[in-house]
Amino acid sequence: MEVVPLTSQHFDVAVIGGGPGGYAxxxxxxxxxxxxxxxxxxxxxxxxxxxxxxxxxxLLETATVRRAIDHAGDFGFHVKNKGLDWSQTMGRKQGIIxxxxxxxxxxxxxxxxxxxxxxxxxxxxxxxxxVSGGASGDVSISADAVILAAGSVPxxxxxxxxxxxxxxxxxxxxxxxxxxxSAVVIGGGAIGLEFASMMSDLGTKVTIIEALPKILANCxxxxxxxxxxxxxxxxxxxxxxxMVTGQTTGPDGVTVHFGDDQSVTAxxxxxxxxxxxxxxxxxxxxxxxxxxxRGFVEADMFCRTSVPGVWAVGDVINTPQLAHTGFxxxxxxxxxxxxxxxxxxxYGKVPWCIYCHPEVAFAGMTETxxxxxxxxxxxxxxxxxxxxxxxxxxxxxxxxxIVAEKRPDGTGGRILGVHMVxxxxxxxxxxxxxxxxxxxxxxxxxQFIQPHPTMSELFGESVLALTGRSLHG
Numbered sequence: 001m002e003v004v005p006l007t008s009q010h011f012d013v014a015v016i017g018g019g020p021g022g023y024a025x026x027x028x029x030x031x032x033x034x035x036x037x038x039x040x041x042x043x044x045x046x047x048x049x050x051x052x053x054x055x056x057x058x059l060l061e062t063a064t065v066r067r068a069i070d071h072a073g074d075f076g077f078h079v080k081n082k083g084l085d086w087s088q089t090m091g092r093k094q095g096i097i098x099x100x101x102x103x104x105x106x107x108x109x110x111x112x113x114x115x116x117x118x119x120x121x122x123x124x125x126x127x128x129x130x131v132s133g134g135a136s137g138d139v140s141i142s143a144d145a146v147i148l149a150a151g152s153v154p155x156x157x158x159x160x161x162x163x164x165x166x167x168x169x170x171x172x173x174x175x176x177x178x179x180x181x182s183a184v185v186i187g188g189g190a191i192g193l194e195f196a197s198m199m200s201d202l203g204t205k206v207t208i209i210e211a212l213p214k215i216l217a218n219c220x221x222x223x224x225x226x227x228x229x230x231x232x233x234x235x236x237x238x239x240x241x242x243m244v245t246g247q248t249t250g251p252d253g254v255t256v257h258f259g260d261d262q263s264v265t266a267x268x269x270x271x272x273x274x275x276x277x278x279x280x281x282x283x284x285x286x287x288x289x290x291x292x293x294r295g296f297v298e299a300d301m302f303c304r305t306s307v308p309g310v311w312a313v314g315d316v317i318n319t320p321q322l323a324h325t326g327f328x329x330x331x332x333x334x335x336x337x338x339x340x341x342x343x344x345x346x347y348g349k350v351p352w353c354i355y356c357h358p359e360v361a362f363a364g365m366t367e368t369x370x371x372x373x374x375x376x377x378x379x380x381x382x383x384x385x386x387x388x389x390x391x392x393x394x395x396x397x398x399x400x401x402i403v404a405e406k407r408p409d410g411t412g413g414r415i416l417g418v419h420m421v422x423x424x425x426x427x428x429x430x431x432x433x434x435x436x437x438x439x440x441x442x443x444x445x446x447q448f449i450q451p452h453p454t455m456s457e458l459f460g461e462s463v464l465a466l467t468g469r470s471l472h473g
Contacts, residue, residue: 009114011037013337014129014143016120016282019046021314021326022149023104029334030111037141038113039120039131041281044104046151047315048323050097055174056194058093060355063201067357071394084202086178093174121283122146126307130283145309145337148289148297149330150282152275152315157186159246160271166254167247167269170195180204180267184256186244188215190354192272193227197356200234207237207264209256214240216354220366220419222381222401227421230358230397237264277316292318301344303333311337320350351433353426358398361429364417364436367403375416376406380465384422386472388453398422400458404442404466412442412466418459428456435463442466 013029015022018040026038043050062084072079108115118134129146132138154169156162164172170191181204185196188210200206208215208231215238216224231238242259247269249255255265277295284291290298290306296318303311313329315321328345335342354360370377383399384390390398401419404412418432435445446467450460464470 009037009141011035011114011141011143013037013145013147013334014120014141015039015147015149016122016129017046017149017151017314017316018042018044018115019149019151019314019326020048020323021151021316021330022046022147023108023330024327025147025149025313025330025334026113027107027111028331029337030108030113032334032338034334034338036111036113037116037129037143038108039116039118039129041117041119041134043101044108044115045097045101047275048326049100049104051171051174053323054097054100055093056170056191056198057355058096059089059174060194060198060357062089062092063198063357066201074394084179090175116141119281121281122148122287122289122310123283124286126287126289126310145311147303147330147333148279148282148305148310148312148316149314149326150278150316152321153278154271155274155276157244157271157273160186160244160269162271166249166267167271169271173270176268182253182266183207183268183270184209184254184264184266185270185272186256187270187272187274188212188238188240189217189272189274190352190356191274192270193231193354193356195270195272196231196236200231200236201357205235205266207266208239209242209244209258209264210238210240211243212240216360218352218366219354219360219362220401220403220417221368222399223360223362223419223421226358226398227356227360275315275321277318279316282316294318302336302342303329304336319345319347320352322350322352325350346437349433349437351429353429355426358395358422359425360421361425361432362417362419363429363433364415365403366417366419367401370403370416377403377416378406378410378412378466379403380412380462382458382462382465384455384458387455387458389455389457390423392453393423395423398425400425400462402442402459402462402466409468411468412463414439414441415445415463420459422455424455428459431456432459 012034014037026036116131116136118131185192196206244258246257297312299312299317311333314326332342351363380402385396390396398421403417405414407413415435446464450457
């Protein structure tokens with residue numbers, strides 16, 4: 001990254017961390033005319049761009065291409081060479097990352113954001129940020145406002161030493177030199193399932209171990225069941241409701257022990273049990289900024305910390321660890337710094353997208369959550385098996401589920417949740433997200449026209465059915 005020389009400077013806002021939350025705050029603040037400093041100790045773009053969202057989805061797209069090749073005969077194409085050049089896959093992945101990092105650096109430069117390369121820490125006066133250990137040298141900068149955006153790192157398990165070969169986290173998995181013949185994925189959340197799905201499609205024998213009663217614990221049960229069925233058809237073994245108890249590394253691989261004297265041996269173990277906040281790097285022990293027992297910086301609905309003049313965004317605070325949530329929090333913080341009326345994020349209604357096969361996307365309450373919250377609900381479910389576009393592309397596994405308040409006449413009222421699993425649903429969630437967040441009713445949404453033939457027709461059909469009348473379903 002381009003860095004500034006060793007100087008002492010004052011800024012309107014100093015941002016510590018160049019991931020989605022940090023760089024969003026910097027770009028948004030600069031577009032509002034603020035003089036911004038951004039401090040990053042590794043690479044611009046943070047986890048998402050370098051060892052998260054972008055590289056993971058690139059590998060998942062490789063898996064998509066492999067599935068297309070495997071089923072090319074259905075469309076009249078007979079492909080002889082189905083081999084995978086993993087080095088070319090990894091080269092393509094890195095090329096995409098490099099292009100995006102370069103583009104981000106260019107955006108920051110064009111907006112006149114001053115970038116410092118080094119470890120940023122907040123000083124005791126809460127207005128000074130020290131920078132050290134990087135190309136910018138040792139320098140102190142001051143600012144009227146400071147935004148903490150240090151991000152997160154993968155959580156690990158005692159007794160599972162990360163060696164970047166046999167036992168890896170998501171960081172190492174995204175740069176693995178070759179695909180293993182077999183793998184154990186510890187963790188059945190979004191990250192774990194994306195890795196499991198990708199490796200299975202590319203020929204790896206995969207076993208998933210999840211401590212909670214089901215995989216995708218925060219998803220609606222109907223959605224989870226579709227994913228489970230799909231994974232089992234692809235011979236992915238799922239063990240839910242069991243804890244790992246240890247591992248033994250030997251010449252035949254790593255044997256993972258779990259549950260009641262159960263074990264499985266694989267070439268590679270992927271520890272995918274979530275991420276922890278990276279607050280320990282910020283030097284907060286010398287400040288009055290409060291950090292909870294899990295390491296999250298405490299912040300209110302406007303991303304203000306316990307100290308006036310200091311805000312915190314992204315994975316370093318206890319909110320959904322999603323890049324787009326970080327973007328939104330960065331904008332909330334800047335809006336608040338400007339003294340404008342910031343709109344707090346409703347974290348219960350943020351959009352979630354999981355890029356395993358089949359894809360998962362949702363916003364709002366599950367059916368269970370809605371009932372537990374005291375709502376009397378009606379539900380509509382329609383499957384992609386009857387959707388023309390899904391048939392055309394050969395992806396008919398999945399469904400759309402709408403959860404709505406029940407009106408006295410039995411029809412649907414306000415839409416409380418939209419849940420999707422199936423082809424391209426991560427690209428279809430937009431209108432469902434808007435419906436939930438605008439607190440739209442079934443009658444209001446049902447009147448809008450869905451283009452034909454599209455996957456999104458299934459959302460329209462599912463909503464329409466809640467009016468008491470329907471077309472195809």
